[in-house]
Amino acid sequence: MSDISLLPHGPLLERLLAGEFICAVSDESAFKRLQDDDTREAIDSYLRPLNRRVASSQEEGVYFLAWRQLDDTARDQLARQLGDTVHSLLPLLEWLQLVQEALGRDSVLSPGDVLKPGELQAKSEDNPSLRERIERLATDSFFGSQSDQLDAQVKQVFKRLREHGYLLQPHADRQVFLVTGKVDYLLELVRFIRDEEHLPVDDEGEDTQEALL
Amino acid sequence: MNEAETPGLESRLITTGVERLALLGRHAESLMQGYANDQVPLEGLSHTALRKLLSARIVWRPDEQGGLKLTPKVRELIAEMVSDEARRHVNADVAEALELIRSLIQSYRDSSSRGDYWQQEQQLLRLRQAVDDMNGRFADAIDSLWQRLNSDFGFVSQLNDKVRENDRAQKQVVRLLDGLALIDFDELIELVGSDGTLRKVLISQLQQQLSQHYTSLREVQHRLIELMARFRRMQARSRLVSGMAAFLREHPGFTPGNYARRSEVPALFNHAAPLTAAGAVALDRAQDMPTLSALLENVPTPLRAAQSITAARPAEHVEDTLIAARQQALKDDVETFYLNVVDRAEQTPISALDYLNQSELQWPPEIWLFQVIAEHQGLPHSEQRAFHLHQQEERASAYNDVKLIRDVSLGLAV
Numbered sequence: 255m256s257d258i259s260l261l262p263h264g265p266l267l268e269r270l271l272a273g274e275f276i277c278a279v280s281d282e283s284a285f286k287r288l289q290d291d292d293t294r295e296a297i298d299s300y301l302r303p304l305n306r307r308v309a310s311s312q313e314e315g316v317y318f319l320a321w322r323q324l325d326d327t328a329r330d331q332l333a334r335q336l337g338d339t340v341h342s343l344l345p346l347l348e349w350l351q352l353v354q355e356a357l358g359r360d361s362v363l364s365p366g367d368v369l370k371p372g373e374l375q376a377k378s379e380d381n382p383s384l385r386e387r388i389e390r391l392a393t394d395s396f397f398g399s400q401s402d403q404l405d406a407q408v409k410q411v412f413k414r415l416r417e418h419g420y421l422l423q424p425h426a427d428r429q430v431f432l433v434t435g436k437v438d439y440l441l442e443l444v445r446f447i448r449d450e451e452h453l454p455v456d457d458e459g460e461d462t463q464e465a466l467l
Numbered sequence: 468m469n470e471a472e473t474p475g476l477e478s479r480l481i482t483t484g485v486e487r488l489a490l491l492g493r494h495a496e497s498l499m500q501g502y503a504n505d506q507v508p509l510e511g512l513s514h515t516a517l518r519k520l521l522s523a524r525i526v527w528r529p530d531e532q533g534g535l536k537l538t539p540k541v542r543e544l545i546a547e548m549v550s551d552e553a554r555r556h557v558n559a560d561v562a563e564a565l566e567l568i569r570s571l572i573q574s575y576r577d578s579s580s581r582g583d584y585w586q587q588e589q590q591l592l593r594l595r596q597a598v599d600d601m602n603g604r605f606a607d608a609i610d611s612l613w614q615r616l617n618s619d620f621g622f623v624s625q626l627n628d629k630v631r632e633n634d635r636a637q638k639q640v641v642r643l644l645d646g647l648a649l650i651d652f653d654e655l656i657e658l659v660g661s662d663g664t665l666r667k668v669l670i671s672q673l674q675q676q677l678s679q680h681y682t683s684l685r686e687v688q689h690r691l692i693e694l695m696a697r698f699r700r701m702q703a704r705s706r707l708v709s710g711m712a713a714f715l716r717e718h719p720g721f722t723p724g725n726y727a728r729r730s731e732v733p734a735l736f737n738h739a740a741p742l743t744a745a746g747a748v749a750l751d752r753a754q755d756m757p758t759l760s761a762l763l764e765n766v767p768t769p770l771r772a773a774q775s776i777t778a779a780r781p782a783e784h785v786e787d788t789l790i791a792a793r794q795q796a797l798k799d800d801v802e803t804f805y806l807n808v809v810d811r812a813e814q815t816p817i818s819a820l821d822y823l824n825q826s827e828l829q830w831p832p833e834i835w836l837f838q839v840i841a842e843h844q845g846l847p848h849s850e851q852r853a854f855h856l857h858q859q860e861e862r863a864s865a866y867n868d869v870k871l872i873r874d875v876s877l878g879l880a881v
Contacts, residue, residue: 273741306739320737331740332727339736340723347712354705360626361701362708439735441704444711446735447723455710457703 260300263287267297270308275316275419277435279365288317311442315365315435339443345396346420346440349411352391356384362441367433369421371408378404487523491541494520498537501526502545506534547607552615553622561646564601571597572658572665579662595668602673605680608643612636612687616694626702633695640688647681800828801838808854808877816857816878839875855880 260267266284269276278285287293288308294317298307302322309320321328350362353369356377363369378384385404392399392407399410412431415421420440421431448455491498494516501507507526509517517535520526526535537545546554575590615622615636620629652674659665715721726736748759804822811817819839820832828835843856855878860870 268744271742271744273738304742306742309734309737311735319739320734321739324732324737328739329727329732332732332736332738333725335738335740336723336725336727336736340721344712344715347708347715350708351712354708358624360624360629362704364704441707443735444707446733448707448711450726450733451723453711453714455707455714457707457710 260296263293263297267300270297270317270319271304271306273319275318275434275436275439277316277365277438279432279434280419280422285317289314311435311439313438313442315438340447342396342418343444343447345391345394347444348387348391349415350437352384352387356381363433363437365433365435365438369412369431369433371412371429371431375405375408378408487519487525490516490519490523490525494525498525498541499545501535501537502542506536509535550611550614551622552611552618561601561604561649564597564604565649567597568594568601568669569658572669575665576660576662591664591668594665598668598673602676602680605643605647605677605684608639609680609683609687612640612684612691616687616690619694626698626705630695630698630702633691633698637688637691637695640684640691643684644681644688647677647684650677797830797834797838798842800826800830801835801842804839805842805854805877808879814878816855816876818874818876820874836872836875839877840872843877853880854878 266276266281266287269281269284274280276284276288288297288310294308301307301319305322305325305328306319307322308317310317321332324332353359353374354362356374374388378388388404388407388411389402391397392401392411397411397414399407401407401410412421412429416423416431419436420434422434423429423431445457447453494512497507497512512520517526521528524538525541527538528535542554545551571590571594575587575594578584578587578590615632620632623629623632650673652670655669655673656666659669726733748762749755750759804819804826807822808817819836823830823832823835830838840856840858843851843854846854857876857878858872859874859876860872863869863871
């Protein structure tokens with residue numbers, strides 16, 4: 255048992271229990287506290303009766319709660335969750351690709367990157383191919399847009415990404431979003447699935463872009 | 468060195484040099500266009516000006532028909548002056564510089580032993596310049612490398628180009644380090660001998676400068692490798708995203724193994740279900756009362772209109788019970804009919820309709836018959852066999868074979 259008082263960590267505990275991912279972008283001070291071994295240990299022992307513990311992604315970019323004991327209920331829940339994750343992979347990866355290409359960035363979005371829906375919309379307005387891709391993506395069941403208007407589609411996509419914790423909107427009245435550490439977590443999942451299933455997806459070696467063209 | 472000692476050759480060189488350097492300024496715009504584009508535009512250049520530029524080897528013609536181009540040295544000079552990292556040239560050829568220095572030392576010592584002091588001064592001057600040149604090459608190269616590093620190779624836009632540029636820069640660092648390694652101070656010390664002036668130029672100064680360059684180069688190399696690792700990670704992410712997206716598009720039915728059922732669930736997938744820490748109003752603590760009553764007062768009044776209880780409709784319920792009661796009465800009357808059959812002395816069957824008429828019951832005949840048949844079918848099998856139910860049937864019409872039940876008669880089975 256640790257002597258650390260959990261009193262100041264109330265809000266953090268609540269966010270963790272609610273299933274949130276804590277990263278340096280979503281809550282810098284909480285993230286720093288979670289990096290401390292003693293604090294994590296104290297939270298772990300507090301969570302023991304709830305069968306939960308603090309876990310992190312491989313690169314420790316995000317913290318979240320994991321089951322301590324994997325009983326049948328936990329496994330059922332994880333199996334359902336895995337299904338949801340697999341279902342959401344393609345739309346999320348396509349979105350990452352789309353943003354990278356539309357905004358002319360030379361890399362995939364990383365935690366801390368700033369995104370403005372208006373910018374994406376402006377880039378797509380005069381570009382029928384981008385527009386079509388946004389439309390296809392937005393109407394995917396993961397994003398679930400019912401609209402045929404570009405601005406509403408973009409808005410819906412950002413809204414869903416915020417709900418799923420991939421984006422953070424620091425000011426509710428300003429259309430500026432920050433990419434959270436959950437994007438890195440997603441890529442770790444992708445890499446894990448690729449390795450585990452031996453999928454023919456390469457992320458090293460020489461350029462594959464020419465081959466794709 | 469003062470001008471009086473400069474012989475005619477030197478002064479002619481200086482005059483020509485000044486004239487030709489001035490050419491650069493006079494035609495700066497045209498030359499910069501030649502730098503930015505492929506060719507130096509001929510418009511605005513007089514025949515004389517062109518001739519002068521050519522003889523100063525500022526521009527040249529690769530072939531007779533071809534256009535006018537900047538000479539490599541001028542292009543390099545401009546790149547150096549404007550820190551154009553895409554074109555800046557790193558010259559790491561130390562071997563040649565060393566060769567020059569060696570021969571100059573030899574000449575210097577020859578002049579010294581001959582007692583030709585003027586010549587000796589000239590050799591020393593050239594030696595100083597050669598050492599400065601070599602030193603300057605390292606300094607320029609290192610400056611260029613830092614510039615590229617600090618801008619994250621911003622002069623190229625694509626990540627792949629950045630990776631290539633970084634790779635090129637790392638090779639330059641290696642060549643520069645190799646060049647530094649060629650400078651053998653033991654050899655220089657031997658060459659210099661006991662000459663104090665040479666010792667100062669070639670040993671103490673140079674050694675200090677080169678050791679600074681060495682440290683800088685090591686630092687640059689370290690940073691380049693770090694940056695390269697970052698570029699590679701970025702590249703890997705991009706490839707992972709596009710590769711996996713392509714795979715999933717090609718295999719829409721792809722399902723990974725059920726990691727949740729493994730004995731060791733992968734840590735990444737173990738994300739516990741969310742829990743909400745809910746709270747409700749509690750009245751068991753006196754000190755909370757003021758807060759709670761304040762909250763209660765602030766609860767907004769609901770806007771919907773009050774519903775009068777008398778407006779509720781018990782009618783439907785009454786209807787239900789009424790039907791059930793009538794159903795029960797019918798069932799009771801049919802049971803009485805059955806008991807009647809059992810209690811009678813005669814064995815002859817009784818017509819159900821006759822019974823209905825005689826007993827003055829108010830049931831419609833059709834309903835009555837239906838219930839009598841239903842009652843018989845509802846009896847346990849053993850009791851059913853105790854009764855004999857006969858249905859009087861008739862065809863619906865001459866052309867319709869549907870049998871209509873006109874009456875049933877019930878008797879005890881013998």
